[in-house]
Every structure is written in structure tokens, then in C-alpha cells.
Amino acid sequence: MKRSITRLLMAPSVILLLVWMIVPLSMTIYFSTIRYNLLYPGQNNFVGLMNFEFFMTDPGFLPAIFNTLTLLLSVLIITVVLGVALSALIDKPFFGRSIVRVLLISPFFIMPTVNALIWKNMMMNPVYGVFAWISQTLGFEPIDWLSDFPLGSVIMMVSWQWLPFAILVFVTALQSQDTEQKEAAAMDGATSWDIFRYLTIPHLARPIAVVVMIETIFLLAIFAEIFVSTGGGPGYDSTNLAYLIYNQALLQYDVGVASAGGLFAVILANIVAFFLIRAVGKNLTV
Amino acid sequence: MTLNQQRKFKTLIIGFFSWLVACLLFFPIFWMFITSFKTELQAISIPPTLFFEPTLDNFSIVQERSDYLKHAMNSVVTSFGATIIALIIGVPAAYSMAFSPTKRTKDILLWMLSTKMLPAVGVLVPIYILFRDNGLLDSRIGLVIIFTLMNLPIIIWMLFSYFKDLPKEILEAARMDGATPWDEMMKVVLPLSIGGISSTGLLSIVLCWNEAFWSLNLTASEAAPLTAMIASYSSPEGLFWAKLSAASTLACAPIVIFGWFCQKQLVQGLTFGAVK
């Protein structure tokens, strides 16, 4: 293909994404340096780095960063480990495997808001929830999940949502594994565990890289689950960066500070992306 | 035990555990579905009731109170609209990157993915203001624009890896047979990639349907898709679990059923070139 045709075909995507990146980003940078509160219009003077100072000294700032990273890492570990284990479990045929597969991947299709509402109310409610009933039946004090383990609860909901995605990818990957290789290993005296450890896991390296990459993109921006379930609380216990900025912008109408916060989120994402692409990028076919 | 019996036993154990885990993971969805047919009193009874006389009242109340059909229509229009537009823009880009790569192709692709790394919150305020000033707030068009841009990088990436995996020799054979680049794309590559393109589209539809951040922040009533409608049940009324369940069931049913049917397609496409 001629160079010019290639360029022409790529142009729409590249231009759109460039605009999509540059326009809002430069506006954010601009807003972050001025006083800009929707409640006090017309007082948009330049304030330098004050918004950043304001955002960084917010009592929610450090917890938000901590919570964002904790959420990311916990969900990644849970979904990858369980995803590998479960997809290996259903790799061999058994009675009703196709139904099991459908059941396993279903949570991926549930929207985050519904996910949070089901878990918050029907599962985790300390009085009427299913968990409370189970605890009581077993003779334990019911746990008030959302108040006592707010971040843990969010991690549980998000993991439930993303585990099916990991399973979907790993199931396909396992199907492409060479059976002769496994048979050869078995002849060499390898146990099922050896085969899993030394053949299956290395075979899954690339799919794992893909899952980590895609999930990270979405997990850094987790919002709806927190918005609907804990509302970031109690205190800042389940506030992540996305939710903190949202609070500034749409609840306190302080666009300047929210923009400064937005830039922090961008920087954090870039730091994560940097390590991620270094660690994972090599494994991707690009 | 003979070897054969051992194997059968192992299969039985594996089957048992798989079913157990699957049922546990599916339980919340099952419970939501069941609860939507209960009365409010049954919904919060302890111990939970499994056998009861189902009622459809909740569904009619949801439709009455929040106009389910309107929001469902919004979801359908925005998901499908954004997906189709993103495919139209993304296919040529992925095509040219896969079939006439340059030294910069890898960088461009990583850059595209990195725009996906920009957290939505980072640009929420300017987008909100741009939308407000251009009359796009609470409009379907606005959401379609956002969804298109949001999914474009992933769509291009998926298509790219799919195209990349097509056997190169088939394209070369077409070239030797006298095919122009246009013939090659229309008569060979696209017919061969129907599977990949449709699974990419499916994933995009699922992601759009379940998108919550922009839907919650950029729509109010008119263009609000189902994700935003459901959020309105999170307030104190949330305690009316039967109605909440009915609304949730209604919101998720279309995409879950859609997903079940297209499961095979989705599995194929979700490899992102990671499976050789």
C-alpha cells in the first residue's frame, strides 16, 4: 500500500484521538492554574499552583492515592489468580461445562451501578442481607461490610465484575495450548501440578499481560461502584482519586481544584502506565 | 480403582467444583432475578424466601416511575451508535497499521492505548464545560461522541491484532492474483475478519452499555441510559429491594442475554493477539 493511502486511512482515528487527548488536557491544565468556582462566577484570576496546594493538602488526598493503588493491586491479583485457577479448572470437559462457562462469565455483563446496588443491599446489608443471614445461621455476629470494611467491599464488588473477563481471556488461551506438549510432560513423569506450573503458567504469560493491561485501564478509573455503594465513606476510607475529584468538581463546584486533581490522576495513571508498559508491553504483539 | 475409574472420578470432582464455583459467582444475579418477583416484604424477610407466589407488580411500577423503555432506548441507541461509528473509523486505521506497518506503528498503537490511560476524571471538567457550552449535555449525540472516543483505542487494538493474525500468504496470493489494495480489503480481508470485527463490536457494545462515569455525569433525564437510571435507585428508596431488583433485572437483561448468545464470538475476539 502506498504511504499516502496508509496515512489517509489512519488520519480519522489519529486526529480524533489527538483532539480527544489534547483539548481537554490543555483545558484542564489551564483551569488548574486559575480560580474557577462555579458558585462564584467572574472571579477567574490566575492563582499559580494554589489549586494544587489545595488539592494536596485536602485530608482526602493521601487516602485517595492509597485507596486507588490498593484497589488496583488487589483486584488485579484476585482476578488473575482466580481467573487462571478457574479457567484451568474448566479446561477439561465435564458435565454441563458450557452452562458453567455461561454462569461464570455473566457478571461481566452486569453494569457497575447494578453490581454495586445488588451487593450493597441484598448481599451485604447487615440486617436483611444474605451474608448477614449466613453469619447468623452459623452463629456469628453479622458484619456491617460497608461500614467496617468499605474498601474491602468495593474490592469484592469490582473483582466479581472483572473475574469473568479474566476467565474469558484465559479460557481461550488455554484452548490453544499444545496437548502433545502436556502429554510429553506426563510421560516424563510430571504431575498435574507440574504441568500447570511449568507449562500452563508460562503459556499464559501473554494473556496475563493483556488482562493486566486492560483491567488497569478500567480499574484506575473505578467510579460508579463507589458512587453508588459507599459514597467514598465512611470518612475517606473508600474514596479513590476519581471519586475525590468528582467530589471537588460536582459537589463543591470548584473546577480549579478539581482540575488540579485531574492532573494528579493523569500523572498517577502515567506512572502506572510507565511501569505497566515496561513490564507488560514486551509481552504484547504490537 | 482402575485407571479408567480414576479418570471418571477426577472428572466428577472437577465437575462438582466447577459447578459449585459457578453457582456461587452467579448467585447475586440469580438472587436479583428472584427478588424482582417478590413483594417488598418477602424481599427483606429473614430467612430469605425461596418459594413464593411471583408477582409482576415491581416491573410495572419501575416502568411507570422511571420510564424504563425510554432509558433502554437510550442505551441501545448510544451503545450501537457509538460502536458502529467507532468501527467505521477504527477498521481502516487498524487495517493500514496491520498491513503496511512502519517503524512508528508500534508507537502509534501504544500512544492510542495510552489515551485510554488518561483517567476520565482528569478531563471531566473541561468535557462537562464543552458539552454545556455546545448544548450536548443530556443528549444522545453527546454520549455517542464520548463512547466512540472512549472505545476507539481498544477497538483499534483488537482489530489490529486480529488482522495481524490473518495468514499473510493469503493476502500475498490475492496480490499475485491481481488484486488492488481496495480489492484486497473488500474481497479478502473483510470477509475473512467478520468474526474478529463482530467480536470487537460485541465487546464495544457491552462496554458502552455498562459505562457509568460519563453517563452519570453528562446526562440527567432525557438522554440518560440505563446505568444512570439505576443510580437513581441508590438513594433511600434503595431499600425497596423488590423494585430495585426489578429495575436492575430490566437494565441488565438485554445485555446479559445478548452476551450469552454471543459468548462464543466474544471469547474468540478477546484474545487481543495474545493467543498464538
Place this chain on the structure above:
Amino acid sequence: MSYLAITELQKYYDSYHALRGINLSIKEGEFVVFVGPSGCGKSTLLRTIAGLESSSSGSINLDGRDITELASSKRDLAMVFQSYALYPHMTVAENLSFALRLAKVPDEEVKEKVRSVSASLQLDPLLERKPKELSGGQRQRVAIGRAIVRQPKVFLFDEPLSNLDAALRVQMRLELARLHKKLGTTMIYVTHDQVEAMTLADRVVILNAGSIEQVGTPLELYRQPNSRFVAEFIGTPKMNLLPTENMIRQENELVFQLGAGEIRFPTARISGPIPSSIVLGIRPEHMSLSEEKGELNGRIELIEHLGSEAYAHIQLSSNQTIIVKVSARSDIKDGQLVNINIDRDEMILFNESDRVISLLAEEVEDV
């Protein structure tokens, strides 16, 4: 007059020099085989002729026209790929007619051509099937049919038989030879299998590390290799090559000492200066075993019986191993000590840079 002329063709992949100045001219109707070990550049050369790879410099002329910069689709060449590369979404009939339909050939004519090709390749019962419903041999025939139907100026084959099992490969090889006789079209064929090269080719081009090592008819290459590389590459089993560390120059003879044995060679036959070290090359069929005496001696390690003939692997007293062709009925046994006679007329000598040393015929000495 050459039909396809390749002049000073160079190809670089970044810093890798894949083709190092190829010059080759092919006559119309010739069956030319490119052969060489993997990585020698034979496929690259074919693909550059096809226009699937661009050349870095040099030119390619086809039938009086410079096609160096022409797109593959306009070169009027047809190619059969190793993986067959059939269009999986089209039936056999559609695969066969694809090129014609692209070229906007009238429907009637397309049908007629597809019919005649499918009849000649026995594809008639398969026309409505998709490639995945065909066996390997059938796919191969469709791929060939797809090339034939276009009546191109040159057929290009890129290792077309290497995905077939042994029996089918022999059969397809014959069919290809027959096809070439029938059509009389120029064919260029790439393979790493020297048996295919020897049996199919009018002329064989041996490539090594991006350069042409030697061009010639199969027999020329077999009998008069001009380098150690060609000598080793052509022929099964390989030519025996004996590096001679102890070479003594006598008045009119060179004496190569190999363990307890020695080979004498008249100096007069060597035209030009005598190199400091020489490698002797001798094919298995140009040696014989004898009970009484011989130039070399050794112990039988192993006998390979091929039915009509047998090969004896012999360890010489100098510890080198050679292969000698023996009669299938010979009663020699493993471990037996034997003497070996060498047909000196058939010996080939290589100098220290592995090029052949030109020899004069034996009679010269007698005159």
C-alpha cells in the same frame, strides 16, 4: 535471448544483506529450481521476483519489460505458496476464478477456463467445497489450478510440496513435471530438497548466504561442482570429503596420507600452482571394497540397506568416516576390516578456500 533477466539484484533488511548481487537469466519455457539451505535467500529471491518484497537495487526484466518497480498485481506472474494460501471464505470454483474476475474477464470465458483447468486437475467433484473440506493434496491441486487458470508469463512455486506426506510428494512432483511439459510455461521453483531440484529442473540455481553459488543442469552440478558447498549439497548420501593433513609432494605425485592408507595423485593433472592444503572429494559410488588391497583401509561401522543398494559407513584408520556404495547382496558384516579402492578419475579436489581445483584429464599424463 533471456526471458526473465535479473541484474545485480541487492536486498537489505535493515542491516541484513539478504541478496548480494544476483545475476541470472532464464529462458522462456525453462524450469528453474532455486535450491539452498534455509536462510540462503532463495525464498527472498523468488518473492522479489514476485514483487512481494522490494529490491534495494538492481533490476528485473520480464519479456522485455522492466518490472522492478511494478506492483505484484501487475506483473502477470502466478505463485503457488507453501501453505497453499487458498481463500478460506471462497469455494474451490471461486478460488480458481478469483483472478479472472478481478481482471474483469467475461463470465462465459471465466466459466470455460475454470472448467478446463478443473477437468485437467481432477477438481470437478470438489468445485463447490470450501478449502477446509479438502485434503492436503487436494488443496495443493487447487492452488496449482488457481495459478494455471490465469495463464501467467511465469509460474512461481515457493516450496509447494513441503507440507505433503512423502508418498503424495513424489506423486505431485511427477504431476508438476508433466504439467510443465504440457504447458511449456516458464517455471521457477524454490525448494530446500535437493532431490526435488534434481528431478524437476532444467537448470538448478544453488544459493548460499545470499549469493548464487553455481548454476547448471542437475548433472553438471553433480559431476562438476565448483565449490565444496555445492559438492556437499548435491547428492544423497553426501560426497565424502577428506581433509588431508599429511600431504607429501613427491617428484610427480602428491601423496595424501590417511592413517595407514595413502592416495597418490599425479601432479601433472593439477593445472596451476599446487595449494598448500587440499580436501579430497569422492562420491560413495566411486569407491569399491576389496579383500586384498586398496588405497585406504578401515572397519565397517554400519551398513545401511536400501533394498536395491547398500551404503557402508566405514571408519578409516585415520579416524575419518566415509560412506561407500556397495552391492545390496554383499556379505560384508559390521566390524569387518576392509580395503577401499578409489576411482581416481572421479576424484574432485578442493583448495584451502573450498573452491574446486581444476584438473586435466588423466590421459595427459600418459602422453
